[in-house]
Amino acid sequence: MSAQTAGPETLGHLSEEPPPVDPNSKQAKTITGKSPLRIAFGRLARDKIAVVCAAVVLFFVLVAVFAGAICSIFNVDTETVLATTRVDFLNNGLPLKGPPNHGFDPAHPFGVAPNTGNDNLAFWVYGCRTSLMIASIATLFASVLGVSLGLLAGFLGGPVDKIISFFTDFFLTVPFLLAALTIAPIVSQRFATSPHYARIQLIDLIVVLSVFGWMGIARLIRGEVLSLREREFIQAARVLGMPTRRILVKELLPNLVAPIVVSISLMLPAFVAAEAGLAFLGIGVTSGISWGQTINTASNFFEVYPLFLWEPLIGIVALVLALNLLGDAIRDALDPKTRR
Amino acid sequence: MEDLTVRFPTEDGFITAVHGLSYTVELGKTLGIVGESGSGKSVSSMAVLGLHDNKTARITGSIRVGGTEVVGLSENRMRKLRGNQVAMIFQDALAALHPFYKIGGQLAEAYLVHHPSASKRDARRKAIEMLDRVGIPQPDRRVDDFPHQFSGGMRQRAMIAMGLINDPSLLIADEPTTALDVTVPAQILDLLQDLQREFNSAVIIITHDLGVIAEMADDVLVMYAGRAVEYGLGKELLTHPEMPYTWGLLSSVPDVTASTDSRLIPIPGNPPSLLSLPAGCSFHPRCVHSDKVPGDLCATTMPELSPGTRGPSHLKRCHLANADAVYQAEVLPEIAPDLVEETL
């Protein structure tokens, strides 16, 4: 149990290249010079693709943060009082105004959904918020969990390391899609009637994503700690009698920024994709607003109303692609030797 | 080898890893090449085997091995030469042997490519014989071992066996002892010397250890920043070096003259980047004797490789006119005072 999975069915990959299995291969370690982060940032700023991707990501972040404001600017909202005023149930529930059959409707710039008559723009904007919120909170939790466990394993060593490493490997074998799938019916059996079901689903998702997403970062951190603690300055600090915790905070943490950044750059796009994917399957957000859910509905109307599907789909693809390419550029900038 | 130049393109422009290098090795003789790491020793000798990627490396000049011109030779004919007429032994035998194949298989493979008519069994027998020659105990059993099951010294012996399996006329040993533990290098060097006598091949031994040179080499070539800076008969060059860089190397080697009182004096500074070599003599920024040269010759003009005070058998690339005298008077007392007293 040592390798990480990366197949398509796992919903994104949390490790980049194949893990180095060859213990004798001399992998070039990240050289930690004076301020590697600043150097990396300089490289990144010169990378055109990275800049474009960062702009795209920023756009989505702004959309997510100002979802409410955007909706009121366009005078749309997520509530639909009376669906029949917007859609024609005699015509497969397709909209009365706007796309796909009636040109552009300024009241609903993105059109309205068939059957429900929900405003697509409002759902798109709030879908973006759901997506980024879940992904970033899960990334935060997974990082905190991974960093703490990685630090513990690397620094304490011995049995603690053994146990943590065992669980790292163990969780790596279980794809989180499977975990989400297994937990979904239990959560729904227990809480479906609860008034807070939407929020419980969010929490469930975040928990599943973080509980099954911390391993990559824990491994990186553990490896980094193991190599760092052998370096002179840590040993010197220990000889000088600095207590372990202070060494950790003062000397180690700055050197861990790079692996943390790398892991976050891998987690964010994976979690965005996972959130939408689970919603698409009907086991993620089912009683809230999510791009994946819209895609699931829209695929049934694709023939007659393709725009309905393309809107959330472009949202996910653009966001995930930008995050992935940006992450790739970040990893490149941090360690240009790895690929060429 | 004549006027060999090897250049590599890099992100920041071309670097000239080897610049106008010329030397000759005869059958039965040993040439030692010394220099700090990065001075182009490996690059120049890999050019002899045509091991550089011909898409990137720009190689000019001429290398002749037993009458065959190697530079510009077709890949196919080059291949016939490699391992057959010219063989090479690398520094880190653990890395240089394939971890997934048995020692015997790797040796047999080297034999089989150049003896297409030989059977697998012949090749195996040959492999065992060669392992025996290089002093591996129980060669008929160890032949089926994997490299990781050998000790460091044994691996290097196996590398030597692989190099000599086709009885090459030239054997290049690139730092064959650097990766080994303390006592083993001497055995490996002895073995190399014995085998050279037996096979009567020409040997180029690359090292940054002048002790190895003193023991092994008939001729010595000192390299700095891609250029030959001193080239001559081994004994002569070691006792009467005329280039301050060589002096620096001598003074940074422990125990070269078996003197108990010798001092280690490292060469100040670091080798220059090949991308931005200093104007004039590449060594002058680190040279403590450049003030003895009139004017700013050292900083402006690259000295030619020209005969030293002892005639054309000893070439040096230095502006110092009375180099040997400076060495005897100033450097030798520093690094081996007792030796000076002896001669007095």
Next chain:
Amino acid sequence: MFAYVVKRLIAGIVVVFMVSMAVFLLFWYGPNEPARPLCDQQTSNHCDTARLARYTENLGYNNPVLSEYGTFVKGIFVGRDMTIGTKTRPCPAPCFGYSYRTTVPVWGEMKTRLPATFSVAIGGASLYLLFGIPIGVAAARRRGTVADKALVSSFLVLSSIPYYLFALLTWLYLTVIFEIPFLSDTGYHPFTDNPAKWFSGLLLAWIVLGIFGCTQYTRYSRGAMIEALSEDYIRTAKAKGLPARTVVYKHGLRAALVPIVTIFGIDFGVLLAGTIFTERIFDIQGIGFWSLQAVTAKDLPVVEATALFSAVVLVVANLLVDVIYSVLDPRVRLS
């Protein structure tokens, strides 16, 4: 070597035991009324308190958890009788309970669905290797050329798109919009019934899964190959005078295969454990789609069984990978 395999085997069994325990406990303590979905189903949503209590009792939820876990494990190995509603029925080994939705033994249905998932997995995974490795090796040999750069960046973009969107769009366009004849009829038809239909029903799924996976495997293979080709032993092989082909394949690829095979083993295990998106999108009635339907229907025994099945497959895949790895690398095998 033997001792190593035994050690891994024991570790694997321990993990399977732990996982089965965890899954069982999850389904024991997780739902607050574990029998309700069955009760609702059987009484056409007229499940009152008395009925629910009876179902709960019959399903064993009033017994101590550990003894029920024992019964559960025993059922898997030797079978057991189960009371569903009013009737007591036999549940032959391996017994994973009765499906709430269809009231047939879970294993019976699982058996009919395994071939679909295995067909998808084997076909898709073969394409991973069939295309991924050669393309990756070719790119590694031409590293830095325009063709290599174009390939790497286009595959990076392709593999950055979520798989299910790629699959969904392909499916929508090829089968719904253009209705490509041979590809459109996706679904699973048993091989033994009609091999041609089996093939055409799965072909699109294989292609989509294969193309997507092969972008990853191209990247892996390229990376592993570049790393292998930069090793010292490659220089040695060249210095021996071996032909370029021998150097690249016998020496380079042999070394690069080890990490590739390792990852492949795990990925293949993941596919066998359920190709959920592929089955859902291409309407293939395999394990993955089944568990998805079970989730929607709150068919707890089916979800429990598929979770267990997947976990066991993954553990076995990991075990096999470890063993294969140690076979491939003599440094592990002989230490």
